[in-house]
Every structure is written in structure tokens, then in C-alpha cells.
Amino acid sequence: MKPPGHRLCDAFLIARSVVDQVAGRQVPPPWEMPLSAVLEHTKRVLPELQIDLQRRDFAADQVASALFRYPQRALILYAGSLNICWRRFALCKELAHLLIDDKGGRHFSTDGEAIISELITQIPHLEPESEMSSEMVTVLIAMEILLPWRQRRALLETSRLHSDAHLALRCRVPEKFIHHLLHTDYLPFSQSLNERLDGEAQSSFDGMRDGNAVLYGRALLGES
Amino acid sequence: MNAIQPIKAPQGPETRKFLAWIEGERAKGLQDISFFPLNTAHSTVETFSGEVNRLLEAPTLPDPDLFR
Helix, strand or coil: CCCCCCCHHHHHHHHHHHHHHHHHCCCCCCCCCCCCHHHHHHHHHHCCCEEEEEEEECCCEEEEEEEEEECCEEEEECCCCCHHHHHHHHHHHHHHHHHCCCCCCCCCCCCCCHHHHHHHHHHCCCCCCCCCCCHHHHHHHHHHHHHHHHHHHHHHHHCCCCHHHHHHHHHCCCCHHHHHHHHHHHHHHHHHHHHHHHHHHHHHHHHHHHHHHHHHHHHCCCCC | CCCCCCCCCCCCHHHHHHHHHHHHCCCCCCEEEEEEEECCCCCHHHHHHHHEEEEHHEEECCCCCCCC
């Protein structure tokens, strides 16, 4: 089960709260926000958690940091190869993760494969009403354009005989999007949504046949 | 139309290793995981899992500049 997304306004409220706590009434706040104060604030908000920061002797390429949360401990590992700016940013990001996730665990997930898959494809959790950035939405649009719904069945059948790499060459689409399309929950999600849209398109077509074609065309063009 | 189900992708050794680690940590109460990704343009679940495994196994370093 995928956890729900966060509202952007909630994320902003949390950031403002942290800055208020850390920088007090200073206007403007200090140029270098003290990470130690952010850490202390997080510990005050989550007194039940022992927060353990560990710099690891590790050359980062794909992963800057990782957070593993337990009921009474949060282990944050970060790559020793990062410069101080990246180390601070990575740690602040993980602390923000602790702050934004409610204690009830509604947003928690230990589905490592799903978490990684979402990160590397930059495709968000599939919730029809979830908030997401235009950057993420445009990834979905490109995927739906280059791997159209109408060819989905054929692609699935072909995938039983050929590798994702073969399909990628065939479709000229990056392999990771072939993988995401065929092997994750995106598949039933997109099917459900496409079928709903198919149904709505059919209704609109029926409306056009009833003599509403001009009105429908104007609506499509955004005209009143 | 019946719902199309995703085809389970084969897991490589690094992915299996990381998932096995998670399984062990769940028994110790692991509740949540988060990553901060860097360059994932050419990543796969397998290569990303490999990096996470190396991060988990790497020795700890001092970081005297962190809170200066």
C-alpha cells in the first residue's frame, strides 16, 4: 500500500515553523541557518526519537543520504564524499522528513523497491487527487504520449517474450519508463484512468451527434 | 475489462540484498525509509540498491565541520 502524499501548504507551514524556531525573530534570518539548531528543534518536536547522524566513508553517485526510522530511533546515513553544503542540505532534508511525517505513521513506508522506483523515475505515488508538481505531471504526460494507452495490451504481450531493454529500443523510450509502465502499480492505475477517460470521451461523442458539436469544440478550446 | 496486473520484475542480487536487510530491520521495528537521490538519470532499482548497500556497509567517518 502506498502512503498518501503531502499537501504543499503543509510543507511550507512546517518549514516556516522551523525557521521561526531556529532563527527566532531575526529579520532576515542568518545566511547560514545553523544545522545544529534545526537538529535541536527536531529533537524537541520528537522527544521520543534518538536521532543518530552518521557520515559514511562512501563516494556518492546516486544516493546522498538515507533515513531509517524506528519507534525510538532515527538513523540518518550520509555520504562522506559530499561537500559541506550538500551534507547540510541532505541532513536538513532528512530532518524535514521526520518533521513532516505524522507520528501516526500514515505516511510511513518500508517498501524499498517501490520507494526506489518512484525516486529514479520521478513519478509520484499514484493517487488521483494527490498534489504533485508540474515537473512530475509532465513526466506522466510524456509516458502516456510515447507509450500510448492504445498499444498497452500489445506492449504487455510483447513483454512476455522480450526484455525491457528490447522494448525500450523498439519504442525508443528509456528503459526505466518501460519498466515502470509494465512492472509497477502504474499499470492498473493508468488503465483505470484511461478507461474512465475513454468513457467520458464516448459520452462527449454522443453529445456531438446530438447536435452539440460546436459547444463541445468551444469547451475544448477553453472558449465560453 | 479485467484489471491488468503488473508483471513482477526479476530482482538482481543487490536488490535482493537490500530487501533482505529491510526485512531484518522490520523485525527490529523499522517503520519508514527515505532517500535523498543524486544522479538517477541512468539508475535502475538494482544500481540504486547497490549504492544503498554500500552506504549501509561503509565505515563511519568523523564530521568536525558539520556544526561549526
